[in-house]
Amino acid sequence: MLVVHPEPAHAPSSTPSTSLERPDKPEEACGVYAVLAPGQQVANLTYFGLYALQHRGQESAGIAVFDSEQHVRLHKDMGLVSQVFDQEVLERMPGDLAIGHNRYSTTGSSKVCNAQPVVLNTRLGPFALAHNGNLVNAAQLRQDLGAIASELTSTTDSELIAFALQRAVDAGGDWEAAIREAAGLCRGAFSLVIGTPGALFALRDGHGIRPLVFGHLGEPGQAQWVVSSETCGLDIIGATYEDDVQPGEIIRFVQGEPSPLRSRWCDEPAKLCVFEMIYFARPDSRFFGESLYSYRVRIGEVLARETPVEADIVIGVPDSGIPAAIGFSQVSGIHYADGLIKNRYVGRTFIQPTQAMREAGIRVKLNPLPDVLAGQRVVVIDDSIVRGTTSRKLVAALREAGAREVHMRISSPAVTHPCFYGIDTDSQDHLIAARLTLEEITAHLGVDSLAYLSKEGMVEAAQANSSHFCTACFDGQYPIDMDEDVRSSKLMLEPAGIAASVR
Numbered sequence: 050m051l052v053v054h055p056e057p058a059h060a061p062s063s064t065p066s067t068s069l070e071r072p073d074k075p076e077e078a079c080g081v082y083a084v085l086a087p088g089q090q091v092a093n094l095t096y097f098g099l100y101a102l103q104h105r106g107q108e109s110a111g112i113a114v115f116d117s118e119q120h121v122r123l124h125k126d127m128g129l130v131s132q133v134f135d136q137e138v139l140e141r142m143p144g145d146l147a148i149g150h151n152r153y154s155t156t157g158s159s160k161v162c163n164a165q166p167v168v169l170n171t172r173l174g175p176f177a178l179a180h181n182g183n184l185v186n187a188a189q190l191r192q193d194l195g196a197i198a199s200e201l202t203s204t205t206d207s208e209l210i211a212f213a214l215q216r217a218v219d220a221g222g223d224w225e226a227a228i229r230e231a232a233g234l235c236r237g238a239f240s241l242v243i244g245t246p247g248a249l250f251a252l253r254d255g256h257g258i259r260p261l262v263f264g265h266l267g268e269p270g271q272a273q274w275v276v277s278s279e280t281c282g283l284d285i286i287g288a289t290y291e292d293d294v295q296p297g298e299i300i301r302f303v304q305g306e307p308s309p310l311r312s313r314w315c316d317e318p319a320k321l322c323v324f325e326m327i328y329f330a331r332p333d334s335r336f337f338g339e340s341l342y343s344y345r346v347r348i349g350e351v352l353a354r355e356t357p358v359e360a361d362i363v364i365g366v367p368d369s370g371i372p373a374a375i376g377f378s379q380v381s382g383i384h385y386a387d388g389l390i391k392n393r394y395v396g397r398t399f400i401q402p403t404q405a406m407r408e409a410g411i412r413v414k415l416n417p418l419p420d421v422l423a424g425q426r427v428v429v430i431d432d433s434i435v436r437g438t439t440s441r442k443l444v445a446a447l448r449e450a451g452a453r454e455v456h457m458r459i460s461s462p463a464v465t466h467p468c469f470y471g472i473d474t475d476s477q478d479h480l481i482a483a484r485l486t487l488e489e490i491t492a493h494l495g496v497d498s499l500a501y502l503s504k505e506g507m508v509e510a511a512q513a514n515s516s517h518f519c520t521a522c523f524d525g526q527y528p529i530d531m532d533e534d535v536r537s538s539k540l541m542l543e544p545a546g547i548a549a550s551v552r
Contacts, residue, residue: 080099080181080282081276082095082277082278082282084098085146086275090139091147092142096139098149098275099149102281105278106150106151106152108127108153108164109128110150110164111149111150112125112142113147113168113244115146115147119175122141124138125150125164126164127161130151148179149166150164162203166244169215173218173224173245174245178241178244181241183239184235185237185469186236188532189532190209193213194212198212210241214231224250225250225301228250228299232314236531238254238256248302249274250299250300250301251302252294253298254297255296255297256519257296257297257321258519259471260278260325260330262290262292263275263277263302264280265288266287266288269307271307272303275288279330280334281330281333295313298312299313321519322468324461324522327461332345332368345376346372348460348506349374349375349380351502352460357381361384361427362383362386362427363377363430364385364422365430366431367390388418389415390416390417390418391415392413422450424451425454427452429455432459433461435481437493441493444496461523462501462503463523464480464482465480465524466521467522468521469535487499504523
């Protein structure tokens with residue numbers, strides 16, 4: 050039996066959220082979270098887990114909870130986790146299993162109907178699904194669903210996955226067989242958590258493009274499980290990390306069973322999105338046995354060796370540029386300083402700024418410190434440049450604050466190709482490194498010098514097998530084939546000959 054209880058909205062649900070200015074960064078798709086913990090307040094635990102994953106999506110949030118009678122209570126709305134949920138809402142969601150989701154839209158617009166989790170009913174009872182990633186065959190999958198597609202209530206590829214699962218269950222499969230069948234119809238990036246009346250499932254696409262980890266609460270063997278996009282979602286509730294959900298793996302967690310049942314549903318070469326390492330994931334999250342903070346310091350060290358410059362101070366663009374700036378300083382011997390202060394309470398807003406505010410948008414989020422910058426030759430470290438609009442404003446603000454020279458160093462290679470696997474990037478004709486030479490970008494930004502980290506240096510710093518990363522946004526080598534209409538929608542300049550040589 051399926052029971053859905055929408056609660057009063059705590060954030061506007063009819064109007065999509067807008068930012069002060071579209072960030073000049075690649076943006077993540079979503080964060081997913083799940084808790085199977087009999088006797089615990091699973092809705093509260095999921096709330097805090099989503100709070101830790103807030104950086105992965107700020108447009109909407111949702112939680113679905115299965116109670117002891119296998120009813121599902123669902124609450125989702127537009128806004129941040131703290132806007133969508135309060136203690137009163139959470140107290141009305143008792144149960145043993147919860148599925149949670151933070152959304153940033155890549156497929157489907159920013160509307161409440163596209164918020165997750167997706168909850169559907171089947172002959173075996175209800176299920177709740179949360180998805181991080183992006184399908185590249187969504188149009189084909191919708192066509193394959195036939196008449197069922199008329200029942201769609203959203204414009205997301207995530208709901209297509211859910212309807213494919215519903216069809217497979219209703220055709221006679223058990224939950225695991227149906228999940229395998231539905232996953233086999235999907236092409237692209239998908240890390241999924243799926244709650245059912247009898248079990249929690251977690252799986253990743255064959256390449257493992259988006260991360261997914263799991264751990265346990267309490268002592269091992271107590272069958273209280275947590276699944277999260279990143280390890281920071283385990284840390285916040287005191288869960289102990291156990292392992293990654295491996296690429297192409299499906300894991301079933303069942304109440305009362307001390308160990309999860311792990312198996313593979315497909316075999317493909319691992320291709321974790323390298324931007325998870327550089328920018329997306331929180332610096333305290335752990336990949337390959339260490340925090341991303343350590344990796345980001347190392348890429349700063351490599352950047353300093355590859356692109357030396359004479360300067361007085363090194364500053365990082367908060368927050369993701371700071372570890373690399375520290376590493377750059379340590380190798381170069383140039384003094385590290387805090388030259389930019391970030392307003393940490395500015396995020397997505399429903400208030401539309403004036404044009405004048407947009408033009409001064411960099412000051413809304415970042416404010417330079419003239420006392421630190423005046424008269425100095427400054428090296429500014431940032432993690433990426435996509436369109437160049439924010440970087441140009443930042444350079445102008447540093448010069449207005451008195452910087453004598455501004456040298457920009459980017460702790461990733463030049464972004465020359467769009468992503469199709471769950472990152473919101475522009476079409477290729479909007480990517481500055483796909484259109485302009487290094488000298489032209491330098492002039493456009495107004496910097497004294499500009500250099501990017503090499504692709505070789507980026508993967509070297511990871512201290513992992515270089516073939517295990519997807520680097521398509523830097524080199525156009527896409528690991529998953531896509532429908533031609535999807536490819537042509539973003540690859541306006543393919544091949545990007547200008548950008549390919551930019552360092």
